[in-house]
Amino acid sequence: HICCDVSLWVRREGDVGQACSVHYQTVDGTARVGRHYSHTAGKLFFAQNQTRTEIKIKIQDPHGDCVRQERTFFIVLSGTQPETTVLGRKQQCAVSIFNDEEGLPDKLRAEWGRLRFPEANRLGKGLNHGGRKSAERLGRLLSTQVKEYYMLQHAQKRKTLEIVRDVVQMRLEEAAADVNRTLHRRTVVEEALRLQHRMEGTVTRNFTTTVRVTGHLYNRHLLERTLDVVEAHNASVRSVGEPILGGMRNIASTIVLQLSGVMEKEKMETIISEIRNLCENDDPSHPPDHEPTEHLHEGGELPKSNVVVLEEAQDVGEMGKLLKQLGERQEKMQRLEEELKSAEQVVKDFSAMDEAEVLRKGKLEMPAQVFTSTLPITRQTGEFLFPKEGEQEDVTSLNPADIWATYGMTLTEVYDSLGKENARAFLTSPYTARLPGGEALKDVVRRLEPFVVDLLERQRSPVVVVSHLGTLQVLYQYFVGVGSDVPFWKLDIPRGSVIQLVPHLFGFEERRFSFKTDGDKERNKEGGSKVHMCSHWES
Numbered sequence: 001h002i003c004c005d006v007s008l009w010v011r012r013e014g015d016v017g018q019a020c021s022v023h024y025q026t027v028d029g030t031a032r033v034g035r036h037y038s039h040t041a042g043k044l045f046f047a048q049n050q051t052r053t054e055i056k057i058k059i060q061d062p063h064g065d066c067v068r069q070e071r072t073f074f075i076v077l078s079g080t081q082p083e084t085t086v087l088g089r090k091q092q093c094a095v096s097i098f099n100d101e102e103g104l105p106d107k108l109r110a111e112w113g114r115l116r117f118p119e120a121n122r123l124g125k126g127l128n129h130g131g132r133k134s135a136e137r138l139g140r141l142l143s144t145q146v147k148e149y150y151m152l153q154h155a156q157k158r159k160t161l162e163i164v165r166d167v168v169q170m171r172l173e174e175a176a177a178d179v180n181r182t183l184h185r186r187t188v189v190e191e192a193l194r195l196q197h198r199m200e201g202t203v204t205r206n207f208t209t210t211v212r213v214t215g216h217l218y219n220r221h222l223l224e225r226t227l228d229v230v231e232a233h234n235a236s237v238r239s240v241g242e243p244i245l246g247g248m249r250n251i252a253s254t255i256v257l258q259l260s261g262v263m264e265k266e267k268m269e270t271i272i273s274e275i276r277n278l279c280e281n282d283d284p285s286h287p288p289d290h291e292p293t294e295h296l297h298e299g300g301e302l303p304k305s306n307v308v309v310l311e312e313a314q315d316v317g318e319m320g321k322l323l324k325q326l327g328e329r330q331e332k333m334q335r336l337e338e339e340l341k342s343a344e345q346v347v348k349d350f351s352a353m354d355e356a357e358v359l360r361k362g363k364l365e366m367p368a369q370v371f372t373s374t375l376p377i378t379r380q381t382g383e384f385l386f387p388k389e390g391e392q393e394d395v396t397s398l399n400p401a402d403i404w405a406t407y408g409m410t411l412t413e414v415y416d417s418l419g420k421e422n423a424r425a426f427l428t429s430p431y432t433a434r435l436p437g438g439e440a441l442k443d444v445v446r447r448l449e450p451f452v453v454d455l456l457e458r459q460r461s462p463v464v465v466v467s468h469l470g471t472l473q474v475l476y477q478y479f480v481g482v483g484s485d486v487p488f489w490k491l492d493i494p495r496g497s498v499i500q501l502v503p504h505l506f507g508f509e510e511r512r513f514s515f516k517t518d519g520d521k522e523r524n525k526e527g528g529s530k531v532h533m534c535s536h537w538e539s
Contacts, residue, residue, distance in 0.1 A: 024078075026041065112412040171336055208261075226257070237257050367386075
């Protein structure tokens with residue numbers, strides 16, 4: 001009993017700059033639809049710059065026909081759109097269903113015998129003449145893209161500075177409106193005070209101040225005389241905080257008093273002057289007759305009385321509050337005017353920068369970073385990219401998957417050396433299966449995690465990764481966020497292409513470029529593309 005899915009790949013070549021579609025359907029051979037496989041038909045759509053896509057067909061053999069005899073059916077391509085898209089060299093593909101209990105069929109063995117893993121010594125080879133030409137084209141392409149990136153960053157920063165300037169302008173306008181409202185209110189209050197003075201002969205103001213009195217306060221002698229002075233001027237007084245009483249004549253006592261209810265500032269100054277004179281003339285060595293002498297302390301210097309003004313006299317009435325508020329708002333307005341002037345100057349300087357200065361500043365502040373694998377072909381490619389202003393680093397994490405003992409072997413030889421069960425695991429579960437002595441694809445993912453977290457995600461400069469298909473597919477899936485239902489080894493990254501990912505608020509904006517050889521351009525000068533079938537191993 002057989003029940004599984006088979007994947008077939010359709011490749012597009014040529015001009016892939018526009019979307020296209022192709023019709024496909026299954027056709028019976030020795031296998032019969034409904035008995036050995038499910039009929040599949042429809043349209044395949046290629047997005048712009050997409051070069052391959054997948055067809056899945058369900059295989060089912062409940063009667064065991066394919067166990068006894070090999071069965072075959074076909075996938076046929078037809079009907080391309082638009083007219084510039086044509087069918088390529090391979091318009092149909094045969095699918096064979098067979099029993100591999102006794103080994104591979106001769107036909108499949110011959111086909112797999114033509115698919116060979118690269119020789120180990122090829123990994124140590126560098127760029128040939130054609131490769132250097134391609135690397136030069138790649139360098140020119142990336143220089144253009146990084147130049148656009150620097151200009152875009154400059155434009156975005158200038159836009160941000162303009163927004164900051166506009167915000168400061170709005171705050172300044174709001175502050176000016178507050179000042180005008182306060183001035184209008186002051187005019188109203190001044191008119192009310194004028195009318196009050198005309199009707200009653202007085203103006204209601206309320207000045208307040210805070211003073212600290214220190215000295216001979218043991219029997220409240222000096223404090224009582226201080227209160228007498230305040231009451232004589234029809235002012236109010238209250239204690240602020242707890243008084244500090246010395247308890248002996250030669251130990252100073254302190255009390256903080258808040259004076260209020262004084263209608264003129266000059267009158268408040270008179271009250272303070274009288275209290276100060278009272279303290280200066282106080283002689284603690286001659287207490288009043290009623291003070292008990294047994295509290296006199298032997299020895300020590302008798303304390304001197306004094307008055308310290310802790311807070312200047314201020315009008316806390318309506319007019320005083322308005323004047324204080326007006327001063328604060330005028331000060332705020334002055335600060336905003338200076339801030340606006342500075343912001344306008346920064347925007348002006350940014351707008352005056354020419355392209356050469358923008359690029360020079362961008363290369364200085366955000367030099368391009370090139371990461372390559374340790375293989376000579378990628379390191380030499382990286383040397384053609386930003387040779388003067390960029391920074392290059394070789395990273396072992398970007399090396400291709402290690403296939404160890406299978407270098408130079410054909411797929412048939414690998415199948416025979418692995419054994420039937422291991423070979424099946426390698427063919428059906430490439431993510432977890434390992435070639436002899438080598439790595440599974442999950443090992444590649446694990447060694448790339450520190451590279452992504454510690455190097456890529458911390459970069460604020462343009463980053464170029466020159467690597468191999470498997471590692472680039474892992475990075476692409478990580479940053480673009482392709483669903484986990486799509487294996488990364490099936491992601492489309494055409495050979496000789498550049499995928500540009502520009503971060504924004506909700507992910508990445510993706511752009512693709514190609515640096516084809518002159519021969520490729522000559523072959524495709526008429527435009528259009530070709531669509532044909534290809535095997536999984538070919539892709």
